[in-house]
Amino acid sequence: MSNLAAALDPRSIAVIGASENPDKIGGRPLLYLARFGFRGEVIPVNPRREEVQGLRTVPRLSDLARAPDLAIVAVPGEAAVAALDECGAMGVKVAIMMASGFGETDSEHGKAAERAMVERARARGMRVIGPNSQGLANFGTGAVASFSSMFLEVPPLDGPVGIVSQSGAMSVVPYGLLRGRGIGVRHTHATGNDADVTVCELAAAVAEDRALKLLLLYLESIPDPHQLAQAAEVARSHGLPIVALKSGRTAAGQAAALSHTGALANEDRVVDAFLEQHGIWRARDTADLVEAAELYLKGWRPEGRRMVAISNSGATCVMAADAASAAGLALAPLTEDTQGELRTILPSFASVRNPVDITAALMTNSGLFSQILPVIARDPSADAFLVGVPVAGRAYDVDAFGRDTAAFAAETGKPVVIVAPQELVARPFRERGLPVFPGEGAAVRALHQFILHHELMQAAAGRSKVAAVAPASPRPPRLLDEAWSLARLAAAGIPVVPHRLCRTPEEAVAAAAALGGPVAVKGCSPDVAHKSELGLVHLDLSDAASVAAAFEACRTALARHGSAFAGVIVAAMRRGRRELMLGAHRDPFFGPVVVVGDGGKYVEAMPDAALLLPPFDEDDVRRAIGRLRIAPVIAGTRGEPPLTLDRYLTAAVAVGRLMTQNPRILSLDVNPIVVGHDPDDCTALDAVVFESDEEVDTP
Incomplete structure (x- = not known):
C-alpha cells in the first residue's frame, strides 16, 4: 500500500491524544470512525486512561506490536512534534498533524520547527498531512479522520463528489452545500499548511478514484503545479472534471515586471492560463464552485453551445435569451420543419422559433409538454435545453411536467436545466434527477460552465504533455540591448525589421542609404529597456544630415542619463494595419x-x-x-x-x-x-x- 493510499483507505488508525469527549479534537475522530462504519482497527493512544469511548487504549504508540497505517496527532505544541517523531520511528505511513502554531504563523520558530519535523518524517519514509489540518474524510470506507463539526450537523452520504482543500472550512462548506441539494460526497480532505503532502499531490491521489464524477478543489496557493497537472491528467484519463476555486492574489514573480510582459502576466492571470491549459474550470466563489454540480453527475457529453429555451412564460423566455447571450450560448432558431410541427400543437399566439413560448395555454392543457418535447428533441439545431416553469399550481399537472421532461432528457442525451423558483414545481423535476435552479441566470451560468468545461477538457487532452518546470536561474537578470534582443528573436524564426547596429555617424548614414527609404534611428544600450521616454527614438528620417543628427542626439541622451552607449540601430520604417x-x-x-x-x-x-x-x-x-x-x-x-x-x-x-x-x-x-x-x-x-x-x- 502506498503512503497516500494509506491516508485515503487505511487498514488501521491510531489517534494520539485520544479523548473521551467527542467534542474535543482528539475525541471527534473516534466518534466518526465508529459512527460512519470504518472497518479497520482503531487504536486510541492516551497514557492517562485505560479506555476511551469504549476502546482499549495504549499509553504510547511504541507499545504497539506493529505500526498503524495512519496516525492522527491530536496533541498540541512540542508534544505534537514528539508524537510525530515517534510515528516516524515506528514506521507509520502517514500522519495527520492537527496541531497548529507552525508554518501558518509569522513566527520564524514555528516555520523552522515545521520544516525540521517534516524533514525527519521524510527521512524515515513517512508522509505528513498538515500541520494545521482539520483532517481527511473518506465516506466510501468510513475512514473519517477529521474533527470537523459539519458531519454532525449535516449527515454524510457516500457519493460521486470529492473535495480537496487547503482550508479546513472550505473542505466542508462545499460539502454542506452539496448535501443540502441531496448530493452525496465521498471525499472531503483538508491539507492545512501543505508542509509535506500538498493539496495538489492529494488531489492527484483522489483523482484515481473511479467512482468520482466531479472533483472540487479549494486552493490558496499552488505549491507544486506539476502535481496539479498530474491530477488533471489522471482525472481526464477517465473523464473526471475538476472545478477549482483559487483565492488570493500575491506579488510572487513580479520581479518580471521590468518588462511589459511582467506587468500583464500577473500571478492570478497565470493561474487562469495554467488551469485552462490543463482543463480545470476556475470557479469565481464558493457558490460558483458547486453551482453546476448536478450537470456533471448526469454523464452528459455536450456537443455544442446552441441552447433551446422552453417556457410557459414570455418573461422567462426573454430573460433566458438575455442570459444565454451574455454567456455566449447561441439561441439558434429551430428548423422550419420543427416550427411547422409545433404550430400544429401550440396556439396561434405562441412563439415557436426559439425561445419556445408555450404561453398560458399550459394551464388548460398540461399535456403540451409531452406533445412538444419529442418534436424539439428531433431538431438538429439544439445542443442543450432550458425548461422554465416559473409559476404553476392548481390546474397544472406539475408531476407530468417532471415526468415528460425527464423522458425528454433521457431521449436526447443532451444537457437539460430547469428553472422553477416554486418548490411545488421544482420537486417533481428534482425527484427525477434533473438540475433545478431558482432563476434563469443561475441555470444558464451552470449550463455555460458545463459546456465550456467539457471543451476545455477536450482541448487539454489533445495537447502535448507538459514537462516539469525547471528551476529559474538564481542569477540576476541581465538586459540585452536591442541589437542582441532582435538577434535572439531572428535566430528563433521570428520576423524582425531589417536593421543595422552602427557605432559611428558615418556607419549610420551608410546603413540608411543601404536600407533605402525613410528609416528609424534608435539609441542602443544594455542599460535602457524603454527608449521613448529618454528621447532615444527618431522616426521617418530621409536624409543623411537628419540621420547623423539623430545619431548624435542618441549618444548625448545616453550620456546625460549615465547609460552605456552600444551604438544606434538604423532600421527600415515598417507600418502595418x-x-x-x-x-x-x-x-x-x-x-x-x-x-x-x-x-x-x-x-x-x-x-x-x-x-x-x-x-x-x-x-x-x-x-x-x-x-x-x-x-x-x-x-x-x-x-x-x-x-x-x-x-x-x-x-x-x-x-x-x-x-x-x-x-x-x-x-x-x-x-x-x-x-x-x-x-x-x-x-x-x-x-x-x-x-x-x-x-x-x-x-
Whole structure:
C-alpha cells in the first residue's frame, strides 16, 4: 500500500491524544470512525486512561506490536512534534498533524520547527498531512479522520463528489452545500499548511478514484503545479472534471515586471492560463464552485453551445435569451420543419422559433409538454435545453411536467436545466434527477460552465504533455540591448525589421542609404529597456544630415542619463494595419508564460492580452486572440478586410518554443509587431530580452 493510499483507505488508525469527549479534537475522530462504519482497527493512544469511548487504549504508540497505517496527532505544541517523531520511528505511513502554531504563523520558530519535523518524517519514509489540518474524510470506507463539526450537523452520504482543500472550512462548506441539494460526497480532505503532502499531490491521489464524477478543489496557493497537472491528467484519463476555486492574489514573480510582459502576466492571470491549459474550470466563489454540480453527475457529453429555451412564460423566455447571450450560448432558431410541427400543437399566439413560448395555454392543457418535447428533441439545431416553469399550481399537472421532461432528457442525451423558483414545481423535476435552479441566470451560468468545461477538457487532452518546470536561474537578470534582443528573436524564426547596429555617424548614414527609404534611428544600450521616454527614438528620417543628427542626439541622451552607449540601430520604417505585441516571462512556479495581444505604447495603460503556457500550437493562439476586445477589429469591421495573422501565430509559437528550450531567457517583449492584410505583413519593430547574468554571445 502506498503512503497516500494509506491516508485515503487505511487498514488501521491510531489517534494520539485520544479523548473521551467527542467534542474535543482528539475525541471527534473516534466518534466518526465508529459512527460512519470504518472497518479497520482503531487504536486510541492516551497514557492517562485505560479506555476511551469504549476502546482499549495504549499509553504510547511504541507499545504497539506493529505500526498503524495512519496516525492522527491530536496533541498540541512540542508534544505534537514528539508524537510525530515517534510515528516516524515506528514506521507509520502517514500522519495527520492537527496541531497548529507552525508554518501558518509569522513566527520564524514555528516555520523552522515545521520544516525540521517534516524533514525527519521524510527521512524515515513517512508522509505528513498538515500541520494545521482539520483532517481527511473518506465516506466510501468510513475512514473519517477529521474533527470537523459539519458531519454532525449535516449527515454524510457516500457519493460521486470529492473535495480537496487547503482550508479546513472550505473542505466542508462545499460539502454542506452539496448535501443540502441531496448530493452525496465521498471525499472531503483538508491539507492545512501543505508542509509535506500538498493539496495538489492529494488531489492527484483522489483523482484515481473511479467512482468520482466531479472533483472540487479549494486552493490558496499552488505549491507544486506539476502535481496539479498530474491530477488533471489522471482525472481526464477517465473523464473526471475538476472545478477549482483559487483565492488570493500575491506579488510572487513580479520581479518580471521590468518588462511589459511582467506587468500583464500577473500571478492570478497565470493561474487562469495554467488551469485552462490543463482543463480545470476556475470557479469565481464558493457558490460558483458547486453551482453546476448536478450537470456533471448526469454523464452528459455536450456537443455544442446552441441552447433551446422552453417556457410557459414570455418573461422567462426573454430573460433566458438575455442570459444565454451574455454567456455566449447561441439561441439558434429551430428548423422550419420543427416550427411547422409545433404550430400544429401550440396556439396561434405562441412563439415557436426559439425561445419556445408555450404561453398560458399550459394551464388548460398540461399535456403540451409531452406533445412538444419529442418534436424539439428531433431538431438538429439544439445542443442543450432550458425548461422554465416559473409559476404553476392548481390546474397544472406539475408531476407530468417532471415526468415528460425527464423522458425528454433521457431521449436526447443532451444537457437539460430547469428553472422553477416554486418548490411545488421544482420537486417533481428534482425527484427525477434533473438540475433545478431558482432563476434563469443561475441555470444558464451552470449550463455555460458545463459546456465550456467539457471543451476545455477536450482541448487539454489533445495537447502535448507538459514537462516539469525547471528551476529559474538564481542569477540576476541581465538586459540585452536591442541589437542582441532582435538577434535572439531572428535566430528563433521570428520576423524582425531589417536593421543595422552602427557605432559611428558615418556607419549610420551608410546603413540608411543601404536600407533605402525613410528609416528609424534608435539609441542602443544594455542599460535602457524603454527608449521613448529618454528621447532615444527618431522616426521617418530621409536624409543623411537628419540621420547623423539623430545619431548624435542618441549618444548625448545616453550620456546625460549615465547609460552605456552600444551604438544606434538604423532600421527600415515598417507600418502595418495594426500594432500587436508578443511577450514572455518565466514564472517562478509555472515556468514559461507567453503573452499575446494588442500592442503599442498604451499596452500597459489599456491592456488587452491573453496568456498561454507552452506547449501550445497556432490554433491555441488563434483562440486566445479571438477572446480579446480587439478580436472584431482583427476580423475586419466597417468593410475592412480581416488582418492576416498566420505569421504572427507562428511567431507566438516560436516564442513559446524559445522560452522552453532556452532557460537562460527570463523575459522578453516584442512590441510593436506590426501586422496587415498581406500574409507577409508581420514584422517585429522592437524587442527587449532579459537573460540570466551569464556570458552571452554577441549577435
